[in-house]
Amino acid sequence: MEETIRGTEAAPLTGQIPTQRGDSLLETAVRYAEERHWDVLPGTWLETVDGVQRCSCGDPACAAPGAHPARTDWTAQATGSATVARGLWQKRPTASILLPTGRTFDAMCVAETAGFLALARMERMGLTPGPVTRTPERRMQFFVLPGACAKLPGLVRERGWSPSSLDLVALGEGAYVAAPPTRYGTRGAVQWARRPTPANRWLPDAGELISALAYACGRDR
Template sequence: MEETSARTAGDTAPPLARQFGGNLLEHALQYVKERHWEVLPGAWLESDSGATRCSCAVPACGAPGAHPLRRDWTTHATGSTAEVRRLWSREPRAAILLPTGRTFDVFDVPETAGCLALARMERSGVAPGPVAATPAGRMQFFVLPGGAAKAPGLLRQLGWSPAALSLSVRGEGDFVAAPPTRMGRRGAAQWVHRPTSVNRWLPDAAEVIAPLAYACGQEP
């Protein structure tokens, strides 16, 4: 997916915007230095006799190249640039994972619903925070931490059943793969609305839940 044309005014395209420039270490450092986000190295993709497989070597891996390497991963995320350099120097191919529930939560919706929601936000003057797209056809909206816990109640207030919508939440104890991490054979995660100084202040869940819910409600 190419970055959408619905850019926030004043977007000056900082280094983080060069989605596939540089290596994964440089991107991980930028997330830490520019956004003050914690990062975690994850699994990576390997080529084996022409086939692509996850470094975890599990044949039926559910998230090839984009999952933590250890069960206690929540205690190993770091916001230290020195530690980031050490970790990615050990394995430069490691996925960049961003723990949710700390400096942000994430609302995850189908790509078509995400595009519709962004259009409605633009018309209504709602400024989205960073928005990422995955090669699995999903879009991820970054909101203030605590949004995952608020979402079910907010949806019910709007008259929606949370179980009836293809809207999932990522909060405490979860993670997302950061661009430009490769996710299986389909491609890499990309920014739709990249992180910039303009959207440094994330929206609250209540600001974006209505357009997201409406857009998901239009899904067949």
């Protein structure tokens, strides 16, 4: 389900990737690869053991049950081919959908409260953010052009903040985000706070969003 900001709701757009309701993991993963040209990766999945849902990794204390890579060589397994993605999820229909960062996009991660504040501020500033996810861990991830990891410390300092003083993290090469409708155990599913649409196909650079994100993180401390 797409979230709205302070009572506003964007008009429906055609050609957008649907929300998680009614779509299988397989079809959603294929559409991410086909429509957005994102690399996709099947991760772990949830299994019911003695009436309790647990991660397929077998660790009862798993920090992200059903929402992390299933293999150590996961970076090589990720694919941008819709055909290959379909084959991977046909073998494991319940596998989570993971999107490697540092390829077609990086992700700038903030606390949920700061994320909604930043979105409202971007709206007032006339900025168009890229897709934004909202996780069951109450984090929000803003998709931006690759390179955000290298730029972030300097961008934060330019605005008078110490990077260590803000809860603002960039994910790039070697990292990943879980995509809707992936579930984190019993905590709930990843959702779109701003879902992929034709209007945000072209991702912003980290520098375009940093003022709103840094301001929101500073207010949220």
